[in-house]
Amino acid sequence: MRTLWTAASGMKAQQLNMDTISNNLANVNTTAFKKQKVEFKDLLYTSMKSVSNVPEQGEPVNLQIGHGVRPVATSRYFMNGNLEKTENPTDVGLEGPGFFVIENPAGNPEFLYTRDGNFKFAVDGDVMTLVTSNGYSVMSTDEDIIEIDGDMSDFSVSETGLVTATDLDGEIVELGQIQVVNFINPEGLQAVGGNFYTATVNSGEGVMEEGEDVRTKMYQGYLETSNVQLVDEMVRMIMAQRAYEINSKSIQTADDMLQTVNQLKR
Numbered sequence: 001m002r003t004l005w006t007a008a009s010g011m012k013a014q015q016l017n018m019d020t021i022s023n024n025l026a027n028v029n030t031t032a033f034k035k036q037k038v039e040f041k042d043l044l045y046t047s048m049k050s051v052s053n054v055p056e057q058g059e060p061v062n063l064q065i066g067h068g069v070r071p072v073a074t075s076r077y078f079m080n081g082n083l084e085k086t087e088n089p090t091d092v093g094l095e096g097p098g099f100f101v102i103e104n105p106a107g108n109p110e111f112l113y114t115r116d117g118n119f120k121f122a123v124d125g126d127v128m129t130l131v132t133s134n135g136y137s138v139m140s141t142d143e144d145i146i147e148i149d150g151d152m153s154d155f156s157v158s159e160t161g162l163v164t165a166t167d168l169d170g171e172i173v174e175l176g177q178i179q180v181v182n183f184i185n186p187e188g189l190q191a192v193g194g195n196f197y198t199a200t201v202n203s204g205e206g207v208m209e210e211g212e213d214v215r216t217k218m219y220q221g222y223l224e225t226s227n228v229q230l231v232d233e234m235v236r237m238i239m240a241q242r243a244y245e246i247n248s249k250s251i252q253t254a255d256d257m258l259q260t261v262n263q264l265k266r
Contacts (some may be wrong), residue, residue: 009068092117096216140176181206
C-alpha cells in the first residue's frame, strides 16, 4: 500500500519541521537571531489514467496518485528585530539591512558577517581592540581593526558607524568607521553558528554601505533582539504536531486494512 510510505514521508517531514521550530524557540533570546521556516514540495505522481480531449474516448481529467512530501529548503527571515536598550557603550544595534564585517581568524573565508553588535574590548598592553564576544576583530571601512588607546575615554559610535574617543588633552579622536555591508540576496547566506554567516555564490559578495548607499543606522547602547515571535511558533508547533499525528493515524489505518486482508478466508 502506498499509504505506508506516503504517510511515513509526512512524518519525517514534520519531524524536520519540529526541529526547525524548536531551534527558533531555543534562540528566542539570542541577539539578532533570524527565524527559519521549512519549505515542502510534493513527490512524484503515478499516472494511472491520462487525460484525453477526444469525446467518448477518454477522461477529461487525470487519475494520479501522489507519493508524499519532502523538505526542500529552510528559509531564513531577515526582518529586523526590536532594539533593546542596554546602556553598554560597546553594544551596537543595527536598524536596516546591513551586516557587520568580522575578521575570521581561521582565514577561510576571510570575513564573517553578523548582526550581533554585542562587542567587547580585547586588551593588548596599552591598546584595546573592538571585538565580538568570540574575540574576533570588528572591521572598519578601511578593512582594518578598530583600536583605542587605554588612556582614552568617552568611547562613542555615531549612527553612521564613526568611532571616536577623547584623549588626555580633551580632544576628540576619530578611530575609524565600523564597516557595514549589504547582500543582494541575504537568504543565500550560510549560517555557521556563533551568530555568524558566510557569503555564498547565491548571496553574492557583501557591498559596503557608503555615501548615498547608506541604508543602515547604528545605535550605541542598544542590541537587536531575535525576530522570533513566540505565539507564531507555538501555533506552528501545534500544527506540526497535528500533522504528525494524522500521518501516524494513516499508517495505523493502513496497517489495520492489511491485517483485515490477511485474515480473509476462502
